Amino acid sequence: MEPQLTAPNQFKETWKHTLLLSFQSLGVIYGQMSTAPLYVFGTLTADDITSEETVYELFSFIFWTINIISLLKYAFIVLTADDNGEGGTFALYSLLCRHAKVGLLPNESSANDVMHYETGSPFKIKAESRARRAIEKLRCGHYLMLFLALFGSCMTIGIGVLTPTLSVYSVSSGIQRSLSDISHRISASEKEREAISRALEKYVPVSTASAILVCLFTLQHYGTRKIGFIFAPIIIVWLFFIGGGGVYNIFHWNKEILLATSPMYMYRFFRNIHSKSWRSLGSIALCVAGSEAMFTSLGHFRRKSIKMTFVCFIYPVLVLSYAGQAAYISKNLDVRDFNHLSQSIPKQMRHWFVAFSLLASVVGSQATITACFSIINQCLALGCFPRVKVIHTSDKIHGQVYIPDINWLLMVLSLVVTIGFHDIVKIGSATGLAVSSGMLVTTCLMSLVIALYWEKSLFESVCCLIFFGSIEVMYVSACMLNFHKGAWYLVVLLALSLTIMLSWHYGTKKKLEFDIQNKVSAEWLIGISPGLGVTRVPGIGFIYSDIVTGIPAFFSHFITNLPAFHQVLIFVSFKSLPMPYVPPSRRYLVGRVGPRNFKIYRCVVRYGYCDPIRDTDNFEEQIISSIGEFICMEENDFDFQNSSEGRMVVIGNPPADGTGSALIPLNDTNSYEMECVSMASNETLSPLGDAIESGFTPVMRKKVRFMLPPNSPQMHVSVREELQELIDARESGTAYFLGQVHLAVRDGSDILKRLLIMTYVFLDKNCREPPVALNIPHAALVEVGMVCCI
Structure with a gap:
């Protein structure tokens, strides 16, 4: 029997709570x-x-x-x-x-095994049955199911417009x-x-x-x-x-x-x-x-x-x-x-x-x-x-x-x-x-x-x-x-909302396909570094990407034109699973990219469609704490998930008080960070020396500092050294790398594709910024743009 996931902070449903919710439902559901x-x-x-x-x-x-x-x-x-x-x-x-x-x-076509990894995981696909095999082979049935889900959602929106009026x-x-x-x-x-x-x-x-x-x-x-x-x-x-x-x-x-x-x-x-x-x-x-x-x-x-x-x-x-x-x-x-x-x-x-x-x-x-x-x-x-x-x-x-x-x-x-x-x-x-x-x-x-x-x-x-x-x-x-x-108005409303949903889904999927097709292997980054004379800049670089394996195309483009990256690199991916909640104990999937001395890590953040969007004010600290836990667990030979890049392990949400953590957080609201100035990647970039000289300015920002736990015979010396390097990089400053894939329509494309892409581009320019960019200081943001022709 599969373990059931529950919502965070969900209280136990007693008769008192049931009666209370029943009373509230009268004013919300049954009106x-x-x-x-x-x-x-x-x-x-x-x-x-x-x-x-x-x-x-x-x-x-x-x-x-x-x-x-x-x-x-x-x-x-x-x-x-x-x-x-x-x-x-x-x-x-x-x-x-x-x-x-x-x-x-989109999230289900990318590294599905890594995304759904866990022993006894609730994400596990059920055993094959004749009905399941038949529906899985029928590709048009998959599109029909997605269309039904979107169509039903549009009907809910239509009812939300019409019923108040009626x-x-x-x-x-x-x-x-x-x-x-x-x-x-x-x-x-x-x-x-x-x-x-x-x-x-x-x-x-x-x-x-x-x-x-x-x-x-x-x-x-x-x-x-x-x-x-x-x-x-x-x-x-x-x-x-x-x-x-x-x-x-x-x-x-x-x-x-x-x-x-x-x-x-x-x-x-x-x-x-x-x-x-x-x-x-x-x-x-x-x-x-x-x-x-x-x-x-x-x-x-x-x-x-x-x-x-x-x-x-x-x-x-x-x-x-x-x-x-x-x-x-x-x-x-x-x-x-x-x-x-x-x-x-x-x-x-x-x-x-x-x-x-x-x-x-x-x-x-x-x-x-x-x-x-x-x-x-x-x-x-x-x-x-x-x-x-x-x-x-x-x-x-x-x-x-x-x-x-x-x-x-x-x-x-x-x-x-x-x-x-x-x-x-x-x-x-x-x-x-x-x-x-x-x-x-x-x-x-x-x-x-x-x-x-x-x-x-x-x-x-x-x-x-x-x-x-x-x-x-x-x-x-x-x-x-x-x-x-009057029913024609609903059809007009349906056409409008369905076009928006299908366009956004199509554009999101095409962007992800572009990232997957143009990504490079971790071996490329390791092998090209000596040839280009890559400079390691002090600090931590967070590279946000939709892919969970390999090096994203925008970052390889950045390294090729400006051969420098930070002392510690962390590839971060946010992935929504088709379920409402992911428990904190299963939220982070952490691994290493390349040899230990390169100090490159990957963190996949898994969340459900009803989980609250994470808060970037303390999210950086959670990632660093999770990587600290990973470094300790890796040394102790815990059961890791094997991937093409190495071993990955599920890390829970670190305790707020630092109990049992590899890194102990210390609140320090008066710390200065040296953060990278935002710059765009174009065909011609400024020289490396100019970028390093003018690219870091002190920015006042609330931040959580870390310290190592007291000396313990259980912690190996190499583990303490790597954790100390992580803390030093954190103190040196943080930069955030975001890729911007701009969709464009090829000449000769059909009308439907043009409509979907044009609608997506319009919505992308006028809707809310991606959650990852909402609370990042502009002085610490590096955006790299690329064009994808469809």
Whole structure:
């Protein structure tokens, strides 16, 4: 059995914590599902509901869709396929990458054995099976899986744009109707009442919805925990309100609506099917909006809390609410706006309803926004999204993140939808297509997980795909009939976001392929040094590269033109594994490049797609401490990983207090470092003497100094000498080498390749700097540029 990885600082889940997370989840995850009654029937036109029998049929669809999709599929099946506590389409894709050789992400084509090395490692590929062998040989299937993962992520982003607009706009329409009723009572003439109604209908919903959306997105920086505590009481009151209203309507208007839970009414619907009635199913698909957020937001909470909250509270309240609304509609088909939830509330409670619905609509949008942050964080770590700033809002649950750039982008896109469409039917059509398409992608990936990860029979996998997939295909087809009514906007949004993701993935992969094809062996560096008369400059040089074996092309280019490098060289590579977390004890893979006297080391830093991006303020010290541990372990003949360059060993995150370390850290915040001035590598470079003379200037910077442990008979003299040389080099100063590969398109390339490369170049120039360069002083940075023609 494989060891399970856990998130750092993850607390033990007791019943107290479960109840606490369940309470918070009400305000974050279930806001969308609880506010869906505002617009499920509301996005249907009066022509779609022509008789009491039609109401029974539509409610039967709602009841069984919630039972099959939300309850059975998500609460009892999909939630169990988490990737060490993380959910979403990329979590399913990462499970497939880890347990079958289907990955196409850039990090998986480079030195896979070194990356996944460890005895009893959780990165180990499972034993071969017939289904696994078949899918591994089918190369087009690998591309299809990656496309499905990206497509599902784009649908999550689309839902994050459309759902806030839909929920807020539906409430704004209710406010407009209430103001119209008031104006009718105080206006003297029919002409005045009509003029006021037209003005209210034109300006109130759009302006109110826009103001609410701005307030909602402004609150996001407080984080999931605070927002959950703020929003959860609102959702609880709202659920009791609509649940109680549902019970009242059932007993007051039509108790026979409960008979519509029979699937016979769905059969009657199919028996008398036509294009108009089939199109109405696109609105019914909205009753399960928010189900995908249960899985996507799994990293913000825990499986037990999410499932318990849905089964014990959300599910029964939603069924009662929809049943009550259907009971009212079935007996009030002649009432104006009979299909809106506010009309089914007794008049004496209607003003309270408008107030609560306004607050609940704000909360209802939170689930999709949170899901967007989670899925983009996963895409970002796996090289499928441009670099953006990710803020971790919790020190206990690292899945709770906030992405400022995405937050404001979602706000702008939501405002564009609100102002551009100002029609709940059109917005509902686009939202229904996004919801049903996203669920269909999850079903496809889930069927593969059943076969390749759970190792169930192919029959069970196919049954899952056919059973759930057929229902979701039905809803997708119904939504496509509303393409001209607003669903086209989702297609435009999909094309834009998918182009960005595919371009970034393609450009990242091509850059890595260029590095791999143009790298040189370690023997080249060792052999060319005497011939070029290479000068060893005092200090430490950190060479950051995406490759984990060999010498990167940009550094060989630098050495050829300027034959000098530091007394100690450390090749550093950051590699994201297709899993959410890498424990600190397995984070660093350290080895030696070349003979001992060259003092050249390699450090591979492995992290999961939900691990926080490392902080460069203390990262340099962690690398040096890890190399110190490696030097001691190497002398004691520990079990090393053999590579083409030598031996490598897994080093854990060194203790902060230096206990048990080969090097003891001493905090010294007033130390001066001699750091290399930034320079660019061009065709002609300044002479070596000038570079050495003018390339080092004192820079005030906080730094951790090191000292050797007291004399110990267990430590060999040569080990102490090498450690002392490492400390002396650290004291002399540090320089950081970064390679900049600039992509260019060859003449005669096809249009698709030109589009992808041009998009990638534009994004690369305008997005956030690479994490490794964020906190490096400019005076210590050396950037070497190279051009890669594709």
